[in-house]
Amino acid sequence: xxxxxxxxxxxxxxxxxxxxxxxxxxxxxxxxxxxxxxxxxxxxxxxxxxxxxxxxxxxxxxxxxxxxxxxxxxxxxxxxxxxxxxxxxxxxxxxxxxxxxxxxxxxxxxxxxxxxxxxxxxxxxxxxxxxxxxxxxxxxxxxxxxxxxxxxxxxxxxxxxxxxxxxxxxxxxxxxxxxxxxxxxxxxxxxxxxxxxxxxxxxxxxxxxxxxxxxxxxxxxxxxxxxxxxxxxxxxxxxxxxxxxxxxxxxxxxxxxxxxxxxxxxxxxxxxxxxxxxxxxxxxxxxxxxxxxxxxxxxxxxxxxxxxxxxxxxxxxxxxxxxxxxxxxxxxxxxxxxxxxxxxxxxxxxxxxxxxxxxxxxxxxxxxxxxxxxxxxxxxxxxxxxxxxxxxxxxxxxxxxxxxxxxxxxxxxxxxxxxxxxxxxxxxxxxxxxxxxxxxxxxxxxxxxxxxxxxxxxxxxxxxxxxxxxxxxxxxxxxxxxxxxxxxxxxxxxxxxxxxxxxxxxxxxxxxxxxxxxxxxxxxxxxxxxxxxxxxxxxxxxxx
Numbered sequence: 001x002x003x004x005x006x007x008x009x010x011x012x013x014x015x016x017x018x019x020x021x022x023x024x025x026x027x028x029x030x031x032x033x034x035x036x037x038x039x040x041x042x043x044x045x046x047x048x049x050x051x052x053x054x055x056x057x058x059x060x061x062x063x064x065x066x067x068x069x070x071x072x073x074x075x076x077x078x079x080x081x082x083x084x085x086x087x088x089x090x091x092x093x094x095x096x097x098x099x100x101x102x103x104x105x106x107x108x109x110x111x112x113x114x115x116x117x118x119x120x121x122x123x124x125x126x127x128x129x130x131x132x133x134x135x136x137x138x139x140x141x142x143x144x145x146x147x148x149x150x151x152x153x154x155x156x157x158x159x160x161x162x163x164x165x166x167x168x169x170x171x172x173x174x175x176x177x178x179x180x181x182x183x184x185x186x187x188x189x190x191x192x193x194x195x196x197x198x199x200x201x202x203x204x205x206x207x208x209x210x211x212x213x214x215x216x217x218x219x220x221x222x223x224x225x226x227x228x229x230x231x232x233x234x235x236x237x238x239x240x241x242x243x244x245x246x247x248x249x250x251x252x253x254x255x256x257x258x259x260x261x262x263x264x265x266x267x268x269x270x271x272x273x274x275x276x277x278x279x280x281x282x283x284x285x286x287x288x289x290x291x292x293x294x295x296x297x298x299x300x301x302x303x304x305x306x307x308x309x310x311x312x313x314x315x316x317x318x319x320x321x322x323x324x325x326x327x328x329x330x331x332x333x334x335x336x337x338x339x340x341x342x343x344x345x346x347x348x349x350x351x352x353x354x355x356x357x358x359x360x361x362x363x364x365x366x367x368x369x370x371x372x373x374x375x376x377x378x379x380x381x382x383x384x385x386x387x388x389x390x391x392x393x394x395x396x397x398x399x400x401x402x403x404x405x406x407x408x409x410x411x412x413x414x415x416x417x418x419x420x421x422x423x424x425x426x427x428x429x430x431x432x433x434x435x436x437x438x439x440x441x442x443x444x445x446x447x448x449x450x451x452x453x454x455x456x457x458x459x460x461x462x463x464x465x466x467x468x469x470x471x472x473x474x475x476x477x478x479x480x481x482x483x484x485x486x487x488x489x490x491x492x493x494x495x496x497x498x499x500x501x502x503x504x505x506x507x508x509x510x511x512x513x514x515x516x517x518x519x520x521x522x523x524x525x526x527x528x529x530x531x532x533x534x535x536x537x538x539x540x541x542x543x544x
Contacts, residue, residue: 003152004030006497007143009126010159012040013483014467016109017066017490018157021527023116025498030151031113032143034125034160037369038113042483043106044368045241045360048284048292050414050482051098057539058093059413062446064530067487073108074100078287096285102243103360104287124149125164128315132168138462139509140169154509155463155497159490162312163377163469171456171464173377175312177421177434177474179231185387187416187436187475192228196435197296197303197420201274203267203430216425218264221306225426225433234421236434236478237303238311238371239295240330244281244354247289251355252366254338257331262340264329267430268300269342276300278343280350290357295372296419296435302330304371305423305432312376327367374419374481381471383452390416390479392443407517408448408531409496409524410488415444415539418478436478443541448533449480451520454493455512462511463500465493488529495523 005027008018011034019031037043052060063071068088075084080097087094113119124145126132134142142152143165158165163173180188208214216222226232245251272278279298281291295303304326311322337343338351356366363369389405390412421434438444453470455461467489472480499519500510524531 004028004120005153005501006155006157006494007032007151007153008157008159009034009143009165010468011035011038012159012161012468012486013042014486014490015040015159016113017487018159018467018494019119020066020112020116021491021494022497023119025494027498027501028118030120030122030153032122032124032145032151034164035370036123037106038121039106039109040161040483041241041370041372043102043109044370044372045102045243045292046372046483047100047102047243047286047290048294049098049484051484052093052095056541056543057413058091058537059446060087060093060098061091061536062411062413062530063484064528065488065524066491067484068528070108070487071098073112074105077104077108099284099286101287101290101360122147122149122151125316126168133165133170135169138459140461140464143168154501154504155465155512157493157497158464158466159468161373161376161468163379163466166379166464166466166469167313167377169461169464171460172380173469174380175377176233176235177231180229182231183384183386183388183473185473185475187387187439187442188473189229189231190226191434191436194420194433194435196437197299197301198432199271199276199299199430201271201276203270203274203276205425205430217267217270219267219305219423220430221422221424223422223424225424225431233309234306234434235309235312235375236418237295237305237420238308238326238373239302239304240326240368241295241372242293242302242330242368243286243290243357243360244293245288245290245357246353250288250358252358253355254334254351255331256335256339257328259328260332260335264332265336265340268336269340271300272342272344278337278347280347281354291354299432302333303419304329305420308371311373323371326371331367375474375477377469378474378477379456379466379469379471381453381456383450383471385449385453385470385472385476385480387416387473387475389447389476390444392445404533405448405450407451408533409451409454409492409520409529410449410485411446411530411533411536412449412479412485413446413536414479414482416442416475416478418474436475438544444479445538446533446536448531449485449489451492451496451515451517454489458511458513462513463509465496465512467493491527491529492520492524496520499523
């Protein structure tokens, strides 16, 4: 007899949703969090959500189920529940209604999880050993944790950003950018023309200007530019989502970090000297006058190009090293903006007016504990979400798309969005490469996220689902990777496990591939999930 009906591995929003839904259905559930803090990037600085924040579309229409319930809880805290209900009922576009403080969300999630005392929460990670996952054929039977526990369950849900459970279970995953030929994607691989956050002035990349033999400035990769459309192992850049504030009573100064290296910001000095304009922090409607520095606000912002490529497959010890390296660089960058004499006085003043929030991340000197892992392992299954899935028929290969996606369990309503992957030399100048976002002429569309993208191939796993690393290409994943969409996928996966359990006998389990979709669909609709892409509206490209 298994210890649990459902075991969820992860600390993310998808993990929270799966755990709450499974517990709500009365299943014996364990949430195994490899991180001390549960909630993913939303409790690590992402308070300015990607809901209704773009001019040409309104995607709050795709928020339902547990994701909407979460925002109702947040709005109750902020005393704006009646306004949220009006926004939802009348389909109004009010971006501020969906924004929150990470510290507030962290408390709300802790309270929400505590409403289910039968839900077991274990804070431990998979051991880093081939014996971490035990299986009989395609059935995962148990996992081994760093606290010495062995957890067995009937069904397992992958809910990390990195896909660590999938990899440990031997389920096929991919890291990096496929070549354009793999799925016939025009936006895949090396980008011939990266316009978004591109250098707008010529910047010499060499330590000694004009002398390639002197070496490259910090942050610029020596690798060749390559051929457009080629695949590689690069990832879209991670960053910290940084809440800053200009409220004096809640502000800690932007201090120079220990180990600060002034040479790491020579590229920024060159950019200024060439006439480039640095950006300044701005308030985005997060309550209590807090920013949310996204990472891609400018040519040289907080996105960490090339600094996180080995994160997905790295050991936990190496990931901690990456956290420290990138924390030092990011803190140093903010100090540079506020203090370096190469920075124009007006820019220095604007940054100096802000500081770290005293009421955020008190256990980590008011700095986020985790990076925004935008892109890591992705499962490879029989069904793959690609650029074609996210594109209107006239903008894609007719042979690669269908009128509607099979067996949808959530709606992805966001452009194909991948941040820059590299900073290289091109034609003797510094060049940012890899951004895909609202590409000129690309008519993207909202689409149903298929249940088939959540299940592995039958030969690799029949009792495992993935909510945060679904089967998708690098470009396709860029449209899926929003936090409220992970809530929807977590809710769907928990329901699928519950249905499989109800159809299984004591001696035999129902394969996740065989969960009857009509039952799952009916269940999700009763729970308020949004699964019909035709009901949410479409972007109006004439507004761009």
